[in-house]
Amino acid sequence: MTLPAPPVSSPRLIAIVPAAGIGARAAPAEPAAAGERPLPKQYRNVAGRPMLRRAVSALLADPRIDRVLVAVSAGDPWVEAALAGLPRVAWLECGGATRADTVANALARCGAAAEDWILVHDAARPGLPLPVLGALIDTCLRDEVGGLVALPVADTIKADGPAEPGPPRVARTVPRDGLWQAQTPQMFRASVLARALAHARVRGLAVTDEAGAVEALGLAPCLVPGSLLNFKVTWPQDFDLMEKLIHD
Ligand SMILES: Nc1ccn([C@@H]2O[C@H](COP(=O)(O)OP(=O)(O)OP(=O)(O)O)[C@@H](O)[C@H]2O)c(=O)n1
Numbered sequence: 205m206t207l208p209a210p211p212v213s214s215p216r217l218i219a220i221v222p223a224a225g226i227g228a229r230a231a232p233a234e235p236a237a238a239g240e241r242p243l244p245k246q247y248r249n250v251a252g253r254p255m256l257r258r259a260v261s262a263l264l265a266d267p268r269i270d271r272v273l274v275a276v277s278a279g280d281p282w283v284e285a286a287l288a289g290l291p292r293v294a295w296l297e298c299g300g301a302t303r304a305d306t307v308a309n310a311l312a313r314c315g316a317a318a319e320d321w322i323l324v325h326d327a328a329r330p331g332l333p334l335p336v337l338g339a340l341i342d343t344c345l346r347d348e349v350g351g352l353v354a355l356p357v358a359d360t361i362k363a364d365g366p367a368e369p370g371p372p373r374v375a376r377t378v379p380r381d382g383l384w385q386a387q388t389p390q391m392f393r394a395s396v397l398a399r400a401l402a403h404a405r406v407r408g409l410a411v412t413d414e415a416g417a418v419e420a421l422g423l424a425p426c427l428v429p430g431s432l433l434n435f436k437v438t439w440p441q442d443f444d445l446m447e448k449l450i451h452d
């Protein structure tokens with residue numbers, strides 16, 4: 205008698221949203237009262253909803269994403285309210301000292317199988333358009349390495365010289381041909397991402413995105429054209445700009 209073949213479970217798509225930063229460059233909307241933690245930027249409202257909720261909702265809009273795991277810092281008092289009522293979402297208090305540490309901690313705890321795909325998306329990018337997310341997933345599912353959303357550089361690029369009194373000064377113009385600005389989501393197999401982040405940590409490489417860690421393994425991630433709407437809210441003035449761009 206031949207036994208039936210075991211069901212082939214196809215790899216899942218699991219999203220990780222690092223949300224354990226303090227948003228120092230964004231400066232708090234209002235100074236925190238004595239003894240209170242300042243509200244990190246990902247919990248500030250953009251067009252009436254917390255930025256984190258918008259970033260998570262943008263991922264949930266693609267039904268291929270199985271679930272979203274939000275990585276927050278220890279004792280985070282804001283996340284539960286920010287995510288209330290959203291389906292397929294959980295959070296974990298596993299923030300690390302750097303973004304890469306936060307992602308590595310979340311990856312180790314998210315229950316992904318080696319073959320599952322991990323999409324890492326910043327909580328500080330609430331404007332991710334669904335077609336951009338869809339294009340990333342379509343491209344990566346057909347690729348052996350994975351990839352990231354990125355924008356070809358449009359401006360002329362200057363490098364500054366050594367710090368001196370007065371304004372910073374141009375040391376040289378950098379050719380922009382072939383340069384892209386990395387955005388998120390970034391999508392890799394769980395096994396590849398775990399190996400890449402461990403490799404970067406052991407080597408002391410200060411990687412600021414997942415692709416950087418994967419590149420350090422000698423792999424070449426795909427570049428999938430992103431969108432200006434998907435910019436990272438970083439500076440105080442970025443909140444007003446994002447408010448103007450989001451309409452739902
Ligand atoms: N130790 C850290 C640092 C950052 N992040 C997250 O990584 C994303 C992108 O980082 P960035 O915009 O640089 O956020 P912050 O580190 O909070 O900003 P800043 O550098 O201005 O403090 C954000 O969703 C942020 O919450 C994180 O999870 N853990």
Ligand SMILES: C[C@](O)(CO)[C@H](O)COP(=O)(O)O
Pocket residue numbers: 303326385386387388412413414436
């Ligand atoms: C991952 C990222 O958003 C891609 O642009 C970026 O690298 C995060 O860097 P940050 O210095 O932590 O903002």
